[in-house]
Amino acid sequence: MRSSILIAVLIVLATLGWVASGMIGTEDTPGSIAADLQPPRSEGMEAPVPTVRVARLSAEKRVSSLSVLGETRAARRVDVRAQTSGRVIEVAAEEGRPVEDGALLVELAMDDRMERLSRAEAAIARWEDRTRADQRLANRDFTSRQSVMESKAALEDARAALAAILIDIDHTKIQAPFAGIVAERMVEVGDFLSVGDPVARIVDLDPLVVAAKIPESDIDSLHVGLSGTATLVNGRALEGEITFIAPVADGVTRTFTVELSFPRPDPPVPEGMTARVTIPLDSTMAHRISPAVLGLDDQGRIGVKLVDAEDHVVFHPVHLTGDDDQGIWVEGLPDPATVIIVGQEFVSPGQRVTPVDTETIAQNTAAMAAADRDARDAGRAPDATIDSIADDRQ
Template sequence: MRRSYIWAGLVTVVIAGWLASGYLLPSPPAPSADGTGKAETDKDTSQAFRVRTATLTAQEHTEELVLPGQTEADQRVEVRARTGGIVEKVPHREGDRVEAGAVLCQLDIAERTAALAQARAQLASAQRDFEAAQQLASKKYTSESQLASARAAFDAAQAEVDRIERDIAYTTVTSPIAGIVESRPADLGSFLQVGQACATVTVLDPIVVSAQVSERDVEALSLGMAGSARLVDGQTVEGRLAFISPRADSETRTFRIELDAPNRDERIRAGITARLVLPLKPRSAHRIPSSALTLDERGRVGVMTVDAGGTARFMPLEILAETREGLWVAGLPETVTLITVGQDYVLDGQPVETVPSVLGANTTPAGGLVEAN
C-alpha cells in the first residue's frame, strides 16, 4: 500500500514539472496599461501559445494500389470426347506434364474397325457399279437416271467410309496444349460419352494474379504497367498488367484485372490468396507523424501549421498512405511549418510561439515525434 502512495506522488511531481515548463500553456500575460499588474483578459485567440514545430519539405511519393486477389492458371482446358466408347488406355496420371498432342484417353476401336471394313467393301461395290453404268451410258445402253443413281450410291459409300475413319480418329483424345494434367475423370474401362471430359489440362507459366479494382481506381491503371504480388505462403512475384476488363461487374461495380508473372518452375499453384501491389504515378507529398492530425470545427481532417507571421493556420489534407514511419499526405505547400505538439490547443488564426523540433527517421506509433535536445 505504501508503494502506491509513492508512485502517486511521483506522477504528481512529473505533471507539475511539465506544466511549469511552459509548453502548451500561454505565455505570461503582459501587465495592464494602468500599471496595477493585473492581467489582460482578452480572448484565447490573442494569446501566444508555445508549440513545437517542424519544417517539412515535399518529396516525391509513389502511391501503391493494394488489392486482394488470388492466383489462377493462364489456361485451363477441359478436354472432352468427340465420340463415345470404352476407355482402353489412360497414359497419364494427374499431375503429369504433357506436351501438345499427347494422348490423354484412348477408346476401344474394335467395332469401328469392323464397320470400316464393311463400309470399304460397300464402297468398292458401288464404285464398280458406277464405272459399269458410265460405260453403258457412253454406248446409250442405259438412261441418265440410272447413271445418276449409280453415282449417288458411290458418293454415299464414300461418305460412310470417311465418317467411320473420322470417328476412329476421334477415339484418340489428345491434349491441345502443353501443361499439367489437373484432373482425369475418365478411368480405364469406363464408358466415355460424347462431350464427357477425359481430362483437364492447365498452364501455370505464366501464373495469373487476378483482382477486382474499383471504379475510382481503374482509370489510374494501364496495360503493361509493372506490379507485384505477395502470396499467402510468403513468396513474391513480379509481372505486368495484362488485362483490364472493359466492363464493370453488374453486382459489385468493380473491374477484373490480371497480372501475368513468370512461373517457369511452376511451383506457384493456382488458387493461392495474394495481395496485388500496383505502383501508381509519383506525386508530391509530405510525410508527417500520425499524431499531428487534428480536426477543424467542420470535422475536416488536417494539420495545424504556422505561417510566416507566427499565426496558427489549419490546413485540410488528403491521406495517401500509412507506413510505420508515419503518414504520406497531399494538399500542403511545398515547404510548411507543421505544429507537432500542441495542435489541439490552438485555434486557426491564433498567434503562437514556436519551439523547433526534428522528426526522426523512425517515428514511433505513439506520436511519431523525436524532439531535439
C-alpha cells in the same frame, strides 16, 4: 494529583481542537500550492511563450496506387471429353503432371472399328468399279445417265463412311488440346465412356492470370498494358500487366473484372491463390507524417499545425492520399513544412511559440551522451560536464 491530571487533559484537548480548526479552515489544493510556489507576476508582464517540438519535413515523390484483392487463375482451362464411346484400356494422364500439346491422355478400345473400316474400304472399291462400268455403258447408250449419277452418289456415301470411321478411330485416342497441367482426371482403366463424358481437366498456367474486382469509381484510371504487381499470401511478388478489362460491370456488385497476366513463375503458382493486386497510377509530391499530428479546425477540416517564419502557429488543411508502415501521406502542405509534432494540442493558430527542432534535440542528446562517456573515462562527475554542455548550447 487528580486536579493536575484533569488540567493536563483539558490542555491537550484544547490544543487538538485548535489544530483541527486550522486544518479545516485552510485546506490546501494542488492549485493553491502551485500558486504559492510560483513567483509573483507583476502587472503588465507577458505570459510565457509555449515551447513546441517541430520537425522540418520535405515533400517526397509518391506514386499513388490502386490496391485490391484478387485470385490466381489459369490462362486456359478445359474439361476434355470423350468424342466417341468405348471402354478405357489405357490412362496416360497423371494428376498434377505437365502434358504437351497432343499428348495421349486416355485410350479407348477399338472394338469393331477395324472391321467397319475394312467394310468402308471395300464399299468404296465396289462403287468405284460400278461407277466406271455405268459410265462406259452410258457412253454407249446401254444405260441411263440416272444410273451413272446413282452410282456416283453411292460412291460418295462410301467415301463419307470411310472418313467417319477414320475419325471415330482417331477419337479412341483422347489427347491434350494444349500444353498444360493435368488438374484432375475423371476416369480409370475399365470405365466405359459415352460421347460427352469428362475425361480430364487441363489448365494452362503460362501465363498466370490474376483476376480482381475493380470499383466503378476507379475503372477509368486503368487501361490495357498498365503495369501491376501481385503479392501472394506467402509474400511472393509477381510483376505483370493488365491484359483484360471487362466491358460490362457485375450487376450485383457494380464492379469490373480486370485481369493481369504474369509470365509463368518458377516455381509455378497454383490456381485459386489469394493475391494483393497493386496497380501504380499517377505520381504526386506529398509529405509523410505521423497520424498523431492530425487535427481539426473550427470548420471541421482535417489538417496539420505548422510554425511559420515568425514562429506563429498556422493551421493547414490537408488531403490524405495513402498510408504505409511509416506513417500517412498528405497533400496540401508547403514544401518544406515545419510541422508541430509535440504540443500541437495546447497551441492555437496565430499563437506565438518557441519551436525546438527534433534534429537539435538529437544533436544535444548525442553531445551529452558523448560528454558523459568522456567524463567517465576521465574520472569526473558526468552530471557536471553535461550541465556545462547544456549551458553552452542555451
